[in-house]
Amino acid sequence: MVVPPHEPGLKHAHFRTAGLPTLLLLPQLLILLFFFFIPSLRALAQAFLLADPFGATVHFVWFDNFTALFASESYRNSVWVTIWFTLGQNVVTIVVALILAFATDRVVRFQSAYKGVILLPYAIAPVIAGVMWAFLFNPAVGPIAFFIKSLGFAWDPNRNGSDAMLLVILAASWKHICYDYIFLVAGLLAVPKSLMEAAAVDGAGPVKRFFQIALPLLGPTLFFLATMNFVYGFFETFAIIDAVTHGGPAGATNILVYKVFQDGFVNLDLGSSAAQSVLLMSFALLLTLLQFKYVERKVNYSI
């Protein structure tokens, strides 16, 4: 057994031999092995190859796939697009989720209906959500597009890259707000009533109480959510991009994960696609490490 005998806590108390915990972990480990570790290793190997998709001809090309990526304008574009997209999505999601969570306490009637409506988008399949957003904002037929144009704004996500970026940020955020919302509502509930009451007695209004007391105490939750939002933006927004813009126009919404798919699955350029997925995973790892190293320090965990 790996746990040293003096270590306190649940592990030691409940499992005296390695057999049962190993058995319980086995299904999860097997899933990870077959769906994560083996594919990752194969992607890593593929990243150094120039290969025919059928596998007939394979050349070992060292780092050629990587150097080609760094030299490629469309790849650099994709990196920037991903940064803007994940940042935008993060800000929109957290701010809206915060407002909604803050408002939850103030909704007196139909509070459960209010919560239910906010949670609905999470249950909608990303592709369906994407098609719906694409349609509502389609300049030829979409009612919301007509409304925007009637206000005098030019709106054409089919031609204008920033419009398209705005659209996918909104669509991706809309889908993810409910996730953040649940955690923030729970976080707000955990804020000690005594602190809030004391502040209220001292004459602080609800908004001031929120910013001065609740928000700092939500630090760990916000930090956790920011990390989760980045992971979501990096990896899980594929279906939304596919349904709303196909990465266009002119690559304006071609985020890294979509480019991996496009180059590997559609263009059958397996070496480049594998190299991209290796880089993408490194970015995500790096970002997570940076977040824990620098951002986490400033978070106040104790109440």
Next chain:
Amino acid sequence: MNAVSLRAYVAAGAIALGLSSHAAVAQPVEVQWWHAMNGVNGERVDELVKKFNESNDQYKVVAVNKGNYDEVINSTIAAYRAKRPPHIVQIYERGFMTMLLSDAIVPVQDLMDKTGHKVDWNDFIKPVAGFYAYKGRLAAMPFNSSSPILYYNQDQFKKAGFDKPAETWGEFEKQLYAVKKSGASGCGTALATDYHWSMIENYSAINDQPYATKANGYNGLDTEFVYNKTLVVPQVARLKRWLDDGILQIAGQGFSPEQLFTSGTCATYFASTAAHSGIERNSKISWSATFLPWEEGRQPKNSTIGGAALWVIKGHKPEEEKAIAAFFDFLAKPETQLWWHKATGYVPLTNKAYELAKSQGYYKESPTREIAIQQLNRGTPTENSLGFHFGNFTQSMFAQREEVEALFAGKKDAQQAMDDAVKRGNEILRQYERLNKGKY
């Protein structure tokens, strides 16, 4: 459906058949065909296979829809690498070089010779046979071939004072502006999702413009794109102008450009002849179709094909190869060709089938169904109009589309966009050449 559950399903079906018939007939040899036809055309494929299976009791073809063309080629690759490939796969024309140099196929002409089937390959129409041939022999069995044509709204053209679209781009452009100005329709033409095929690639072929060196890739892997030095540049500039002037409309995601035409929003639509079935079913407008325009003062050449062909994956048993050959023999029959042509809108692939359609008076009742085949057969194909044989053609096509979108967004001018498209395309060609050196 994966291979295992499919086999279980087929086995269950076979047992059920055996029980119900009580006959001790030998089981027919069964071959798997993975295809990309869905919707109406998917039903047609099922009918086609049923016809073949009922026409003989030796062989049986099982047709499985594997999604769209991308999904079929990916499933094929995965199955081949797992050493469980199907017998026949339907691969789009852009995948020609990928399949040809894959080492995973049996050239169809070799297969037919080996199994003793006599197919009159010379009877296949030139742009089709020419496209799927390698060193003079067919590598894949032509199946669903199409070509883009120009659909138009008759009422809107009449209202603006025109009988039909003009033959040349210059005149046609004036008409579209006039149609919009007259108020007959708010938009001149809807940008099809495969516009690169009709408005850039076929434009080059019809106007006899070189798209790349080495006869558009037919004569070597060291081919290089050159369309940034041809009429393609003013052509994409024209599209940008149309877009700015509201003549051209992009349908965008979540909405089909075909609907812009069939609903009467746009007066014309450049699309495959295979769009016939959809337009016939959905439109409430009075429409007709005509040839793609060409540039004034030019002798228009033939257009090129789109669609897909059937490839035979190697490594199957001799009796299964016989079954494949028998199925292909059936497909090549003029009667089958004609039925497929009528049922789907794809072109008949042999001259015999075409003659048969004419002799039955089919084109008198459906004149627009003849346009694509006439356009494909027009004149003698040149090096510029025979078709496009580029490795990783899907990839360079997407690069080109991105550059055209940059032009549409106003980020680049037409020359810059096409220069960049050619540059990116050539990098893709060089990578393909490096991989397949000495194989072509």
